[in-house]
Amino acid sequence: xxxxxxxxxxxxxxxxxFRSRGLSVDMTALLGLDAEWFSAVREWEALRxxxxxxxxEIGRKxxxxxxxxxxxxxxxxVNQAITxxxxxxxxxxxxxxxxxxxxxxxPHESVPVGRDESENREVRRVxxxxxxxxxxxxxxxxxxxLGILDFDRAARISGARFSILSGAGARLERALISFMLDIHTxxxxxxxxxxxxxxxxxxxLPESLTATGQLPKFREELFYVEADDLYLIPTAEVPVTNYLxxxxxxxxxxxxxxxxxTSCFRREAGAAGKDTRGLIRQHQxxxxxxxxxSVPERSWEALETLxxxxxxxxxxxxxxxxxxxxxxxxxGFSSAKTYDIEVWMPSQERYREISSCSNFTDFQTRRGxxxxxxxxxxxxxxxxxxxxxxxxxxxxxxxxxxxxxxxxGTVRVPEVLVPYMGGAxxxxxxx
RNA sequence: GGAGAGGUGGCCGAGUGGUCGAAGGCGUCCGCCUGCUAAGCGGAUGUAGGGUCAAAAGCCCUACCCAGGGUUCAAAUCCCUGCCUCUCCGCCA
Numbered sequence: 001x002x003x004x005x006x007x008x009x010x011x012x013x014x015x016x017x018f019r020s021r022g023l024s025v026d027m028t029a030l031l032g033l034d035a036e037w038f039s040a041v042r043e044w045e046a047l048r049x050x051x052x053x054x055x056x057e058i059g060r061k062x063x064x065x066x067x068x069x070x071x072x073x074x075x076x077x078v079n080q081a082i083t084x085x086x087x088x089x090x091x092x093x094x095x096x097x098x099x100x101x102x103x104x105x106x107p108h109e110s111v112p113v114g115r116d117e118s119e120n121r122e123v124r125r126v127x128x129x130x131x132x133x134x135x136x137x138x139x140x141x142x143x144x145x146l147g148i149l150d151f152d153r154a155a156r157i158s159g160a161r162f163s164i165l166s167g168a169g170a171r172l173e174r175a176l177i178s179f180m181l182d183i184h185t186x187x188x189x190x191x192x193x194x195x196x197x198x199x200x201x202x203x204x205l206p207e208s209l210t211a212t213g214q215l216p217k218f219r220e221e222l223f224y225v226e227a228d229d230l231y232l233i234p235t236a237e238v239p240v241t242n243y244l245x246x247x248x249x250x251x252x253x254x255x256x257x258x259x260x261x262t263s264c265f266r267r268e269a270g271a272a273g274k275d276t277r278g279l280i281r282q283h284q285x286x287x288x289x290x291x292x293x294s295v296p297e298r299s300w301e302a303l304e305t306l307x308x309x310x311x312x313x314x315x316x317x318x319x320x321x322x323x324x325x326x327x328x329x330x331x332g333f334s335s336a337k338t339y340d341i342e343v344w345m346p347s348q349e350r351y352r353e354i355s356s357c358s359n360f361t362d363f364q365t366r367r368g369x370x371x372x373x374x375x376x377x378x379x380x381x382x383x384x385x386x387x388x389x390x391x392x393x394x395x396x397x398x399x400x401x402x403x404x405x406x407x408x409g410t411v412r413v414p415e416v417l418v419p420y421m422g423g424a425x426x427x428x429x430x431x
Numbered sequence: 432g433g434a435g436a437g438g439u440g441g442c443c444g445a446g447u448g449g450u451c452g453a454a455g456g457c458g459u460c461c462g463c464c465u466g467c468u469a470a471g472c473g474g475a476u477g478u479a480g481g482g483u484c485a486a487a488a489g490c491c492c493u494a495c496c497c498a499g500g501g502u503u504c505a506a507a508u509c510c511c512u513g514c515c516u517c518u519c520c521g522c523c524a
Contacts, residue, residue, distance in 0.1 A: 055505045
């Protein structure tokens with residue numbers, strides 16, 4: 001949710017910011033509704049004040065054994081007015097709340113203005129694309145040929161956009177999860193504050209999804225369990241960010257950094273016909289997620305660090321990638337600034353998103369009331385949240401199959417994963 | 432799923448329908464004191480929205496004692512429903 005005062009102070013600026021995201025917002029309607037709500041609140045408060053003072057007057061009289069019938073009937077009248085004022089306030093409040101929840105975050109000033117993904121800006125490339133003296137196969141063919149990846153049986157069990165890994169494929173998935181978590185929790189050296197690993201619920205309450213921004217706007221993207229009013233998580237961002245919902249933490253504990261491995265569930269409602277083959281776009285996929293809670297002053301540098309933490313996984317795996325900065329038109333709903341990390345996919349001869357690292361500023365923390373007590377003056381302030389994939393497991397697995405494939409149809413296991421693969425250095429055909 | 436007990440501030444914990452935003456303690460902050468530290472002493476200390484003010488402080492108003500309803504002139508307090516926690520039983524990986 002946006003900072004109301006900030007919007008009221010500079011509605012033109014806000015309108016420009018929305019337009020840069022490709023959104024036309026009727027600011028007059030917005031400000032009108034807000035003002036109407038505000039006057040209803042003031043009216044209701046004034047009536048409550050009147051009732052409260054009359055009621056305590058009754059209390060005083062009763063204690064002195066005086067008659068209070070006259071005031072009591074006066075209060076009854078006031079109470080009728082309160083009921084009306086309350087209805088009006090409630091209606092307007094619901095409309096206002098619904099309206100504010102529909103607005104996306106405002107882009108940071110450093111975000112390049114652009115219409116869509118074609119105007120994203122490449123920040124850097126790391127590692128050269130491997131050259132093959134044969135035509136590289138797509139990962140689903142490699143996986144099928146090796147006998148470790150099966151979409152047909154998955155479809156029989158669950159329908160389209162599901163997959164089954166078997167044998168070394170399943171082991172490779174497990175290896176990637178362990179490897180990534182080990183790096184982030186710093187069982188390997190070099191990071192000053194390691195991430196704390198969390199294992200979290202996969203089913204969450206609607207409130208949790210409202211806090212992170214998936215609800216109310218993106219309901220159709222979510223799997224929903226109606227009998228219990230619970231949703232399957234589309235990303236670990238939801239349970240991990242909500243870990244601190246409604247809490248006030250002390251500044252001395254910051255920044256708080258968490259990582260979590262979870263499966264993720266997405267309906268991919270708007271993606272019909274896109275990436276129909278392979279592991280790129282599945283209803284269920286695995287991901288290791290990184291989440292930061294930061295003081296506002298340090299969240300922008302935190303975004304750089306977070307992005308590098310995620311990219312560090314690709315560097316260690318020896319996979320070529322690039323980092324791009326999303327333009328205003330391509331920015332996610334809750335994000336103020338996003339770097340996407342894209343890995344090279346030889347069969348497609350292009351980079352594909354494997355991580356998305358964002359600073360949500362106070363957009364999620366205002367919705368979820370996640371705050372901290374400032375050391376300096378003991379005041380309570382909203383935190384900033386950030387998150388990024390570190391990384392998507394399925395896409396990483398696909399990238400390894402494709403980038404490390406050989407002319408013989410085998411796959412070289414990245415060196416850092418060998419210990420996690422029981423010493424295996426190559427994936428070969430299995431039955 | 433059944434029975435019972437509970438949900439109060441950063442934490443613990445009192446609270447008779449009106450003077451309760453709520454005793455007391457812990458923690459935290461500011462002083463004092465003692466070579467230093469600890470201890471001790473004194474004071475301050477909820478959140479949000481609004482008003483007053485040039486602004487800050489201060490003062491004032493409204494809301495919040497799990498959530499939502501209800502009773503009442505008046506609810507932390509009484510009633511109902513839901514959620515959550517704990518104990519026992521049942522079931523279960």
